[in-house]
Amino acid sequence: MILLSRTYAGYPAGTIVQFQTPVEAALIAQGIGVTSAGPVTPGNVSTTAVFGRVGIAAAGTSVVISNPSFTAESRFNCYLSNAAADTTATFITRITPAVGSVTINVNAAATAAIAIDWNQEVISGDTQV
Amino acid sequence: MILLSRSYGGYAAGTIVQLPTTVETVLVSQGLGTTSAGPVTPGAVTTTIPMGRVGIAAGASSVVVTNASITTESKVWACVAQAAADGTLLRVERILTAAGSFTIFGTANATAAVAIDWAILDTDGGLTVNV
Numbered sequence: 001m002i003l004l005s006r007t008y009a010g011y012p013a014g015t016i017v018q019f020q021t022p023v024e025a026a027l028i029a030q031g032i033g034v035t036s037a038g039p040v041t042p043g044n045v046s047t048t049a050v051f052g053r054v055g056i057a058a059a060g061t062s063v064v065i066s067n068p069s070f071t072a073e074s075r076f077n078c079y080l081s082n083a084a085a086d087t088t089a090t091f092i093t094r095i096t097p098a099v100g101s102v103t104i105n106v107n108a109a110a111t112a113a114i115a116i117d118w119n120q121e122v123i124s125g126d127t128q129v
Numbered sequence: 130m131i132l133l134s135r136s137y138g139g140y141a142a143g144t145i146v147q148l149p150t151t152v153e154t155v156l157v158s159q160g161l162g163t164t165s166a167g168p169v170t171p172g173a174v175t176t177t178i179p180m181g182r183v184g185i186a187a188g189a190s191s192v193v194v195t196n197a198s199i200t201t202e203s204k205v206w207a208c209v210a211q212a213a214a215d216g217t218l219l220r221v222e223r224i225l226t227a228a229g230s231f232t233i234f235g236t237a238n239a240t241a242a243v244a245i246d247w248a249i250l251d252t253d254g255g256l257t258v259n260v
Contacts, residue, residue, distance in 0.1 A: 080223040
């Protein structure tokens with residue numbers, strides 16, 4: 001993970017986010033951030049990326065990812081990715097896309113901050129409409 | 130599904146795995162395995178293939194898939210894939226990626242073996258299909 005010292009991909013400076021290792025290495029080499037052990041900064045995020053990791057803070061039950069490329073018909077893959085299971089927020093119950101954002105809900109208020117890996121699905125192949 | 134008589138795609142000989150039908154047909158025709166009604170052999174697997182089916186054994190709540198292409202930033206899709214719901218392991222709840230492997234966690238220890246379909250997603254959210 002990386003602690004951004006400048007805005008990148010829509011994420012504001014001062015936040016800890018996760019990119020692919022080569023991207024993080026390039027950003028660090030350019031002085032745009034420093035390596036972080038994480039976890040990602042919990043809470044709603046705005047980004048232009050189509051995959052990543054977000055966090056829901058303790059006591060939270062949802063998180064919103066804002067991205068101008070999202071539509072109400074966008075599809076997402078999301079799953080909990082915290083190393084140790086939270087005692088209350090144990091699974092994702094809903095993923096609600098909207099114009100410009102997606103909201104991820106979990107089953108209960110988190111006891112501690114939890115991590116959620118997400119990615120927007122590509123509509124392609126024989127099922128494309 | 131196919132019972133492999135030789136190692137294929139990183140899977141060990143003697144295990145029952147699920148590959149695309151076309152691949153299974155070719156392997157059977159080449160004598161590398163025989164058709165199996167399944168289920169897949171439960172437990173941790175090592176494979177070079179970017180999608181497949183694994184089994185969480187009865188009494189276990191997780192399974193590890195080892196694949197050299199996985200990184201900590203990889204995104205994975207996984208879900209329970211069996212006709213009858215297990216009595217205790219009801220859904221995939223977490224997926225932990227690491228360098229070279231990922232672990233799929235279910236709700237609780239499985240009452241009986243549970244099949245899990247999985248796939249490694251590319252950075253566009255699509256499936257990697259080079260089986």
